[in-house]
Amino acid sequence: MEEQLPTTVTDKPKLLLVDDEESILNSLRRLLRGQPYEVLLATSGAQALEIMAQQPIDLVMSDARMPNMDGATLLAYIHQHYPDTTRIMLTGYADPSAIIKAINEGQIHRYISKPWHDEEMLLTLRQSLAYQHSERERLRLVQEAWDQNEKLKQLNATLEKHVAARTSELQQTADMLDLAYEELKRSYVTGTEVFSLLANLRLPPAKQTNRQIIELVRVYCKLHGLDEGTSRDLTMAAALYNIGKLSWTDSMMSTPSDLLHHNDRERYRGYPKQSESLLMTLDPMKDAARLILHHQERWDGSGFPDRLKGAAIPFGSRLLKLAVDFIELQRGLILERQMNSDEALVYIRQYAGRLYDPELVEDFIQVCAAYLSDVTLADPTVKVLTTRDLVAGMILARNLNADNGMLLLNAGKVLNGPLVEKLIAFEAMESAKYSIFVKVPEEVEGALLETS
Template identity: 35%
Template sequence: MSAIAAVGSDTPAATILCVDDEPNILAALRRLFRKESFRVLCAESAAAGVAVLEQERVDIVISDMQMPEMNGTEFLECVRRRWPDTLRLLLTGHADVESTISAINRGEIYRYITKPWNESALLLVIRDALERQRLEREKLRLEVLTRQQNDALRDLNATLEQRVRDRTAELSAAQNSLQASHERLKSNFLTLIKVLSSLIEMRGGAVAGHGRRIADLARRIALRMGLTPREAQDVFVAGLLHEIGKTGFPDSLLGMPESMLRGDNLGRYRKYPLLGEQLLMPLEELREVAAIVRAHRERFDGSGFPDGVAGFDIPLAARILAVAHDFEALQQGLLVQQQMDARRATDLVVESRGKRYDPGVVGAFYDIRTGRSISEEVAEIAMGITQLKPGMVLSRDLLSAEGALLLSTDHVLSERMLKQLAEFEHRAGTELQLFIRSGAAHAPYSDS
């Protein structure tokens, strides 16, 4: 006969099966474990214990050694074979060494306990057994988890390289598509600017290609002077659009050479760079171009328009466009009534270096036009105090009105010296003229 009993109302921490053919032993074990939160199941024979194990999940089996039909050794061997995860303890009241050794070998028991037992020692054994079982189960769980993760990692590694190649190909295709779209937008934008330039020429009655020739020459000068491709492109676009501010002019004003303008017509004409800047400013991509258009009619000596800016305060790109514009305008009769051939227009631009034009820009222009350097032909440049910059080198002695030596040839001008010269000029009430070596007239093609 067998009996099953549960001790404790709360959820048990572990389940213990006690198997013994003596009811008093089972009762003693129930009393012992009543103080613990264990779930206790009892069976009065090995067969009854097997029946319990077939229906219940048991953590520990405590079995008597001497039982009828199936002894403890045979029962624990059956438990080991069918429920290897269940810990097995042997309870024996006989000092039978051979039987105990057989139980240990066949049933692979965790511990054996002799009757009568020490309750504290038995509870300690149970707790140790449960802790060992918990650690063993956790170890098995981690081993299974590790195997699963290793399998997943192997699968990932097997496909990762191909995934990377596929993703890289997708990104590359997307980048190429974006780049192609960007290039198309840039191309369409530049085409639109060229169309607009042609419309400006049609409105003004200029010779076809007038703006394109100015733009091409300005870009060549810019590149020769070391500007970046982006800066040279801005100069090119400014060349195409530099006369957009004239679109509102009447026909009579558009067809008149600049040298013949007077009164209101001249005042209105001199505003066209400002109008051009205002028309281009709303476009973010043309902000730099708008600034070039505004300043392209300024003169190096400060006598230009619309702002009267002088020297290196004029943006370099605008100084470049000024040379390209006037070279073309001289040939078309847009500056003076007489049309000039390219050679005469070139000579006139060179003659105006240091006055109307930046000498450095004229040098680059002359190199492009003739294939020769202008530096050997131009030994020095005459400048007033306001045109001087630190670092310039005198090509002649500087004398006062009374003939006194102020500065000698080859003197390198400093910021302090320029202030002293300006003060001297103010006190003397006269304008000084200094001759500067052309090769040291300013920092090489910079806008500093």
């Protein structure tokens, strides 16, 4: 067996920070003061390689844009000549070509944007070194398994009575390898969530989606007892579903998809394929990348990129579309008007069988009700009515806001005749159409039945 194990690290992990701006290096050095690391600094790619030639380095964090040798080139060289060294890219610019080069050639472990958050930076370094430790442990176990197998071959020729004992030892080693591999998979999930922050940073806080979609998908997986592999793939897909949008302009990133013009709309329809292409080079991401590729397919076959229809769309993609649309409708990324959670679910229910899997929709609404305290639609006593369907005695189940966001009525308000007339008049004046979420007391329900 020719794969060589790295030397076991007994001292403090050595971190090499590379940036042509000394102020950045000084800030990082202050941040890491008191941490259990030995920190080395370099102001260029050439100086960094000189340091690495003199001593082993556990982790290199390099700025992307540097004169002479950029960060992606440096990390690609380190990947080729020092593959055991963990590689992180740090930059203040969203440059898709640099990202792709760093992923494909430098095989970077993480990507951090400037300005960074100190706690997130420290967490990223800890997780990266923990991942490295687990990979070294995996290689150690692989070597140990190979060594044990060679000993077994020698003993089998002369000492057959030892076969059972050695087989048991090998099984234990295999179990340990399985555990180590599962830990590596879990580390990938964590890594994708950290990487998803890159997409979020391109949007203002009110437009960010990834964290909420990840949490919603996790709630669905937990409530339905989905297996660990499926849950892991769905979580990674939720974290990186929009990574293909990183090359868009800031304006296009925040424009509702329904308002995009011809050229931008074609570019929008290409983002699932772009996202899949970025992730397919990473073997543990292949299944998640397939879910991302098809998450904009529609149940009636009018979606993209492949116009898949019905059950031909992977289950995970159907679920991801529900979660993505539910959150993006509330962020104003699909329609010009931002919806509340109940309005978004009414929209989803309206398009069940056209955009969404009809057998998943009601189940998804129940999951949203378990996940979000402000969802009332799952309550069978709540009705969604137009203003002209309202009658005195009904009770608002949630706040009613105008299209411009102004609060019209608070939840819990009991409607009367004059109030209903004012709502109808205000709706006509604003050229709006409100969906009113109300509870109907039994006596009002009885009166309606008698009238009908």
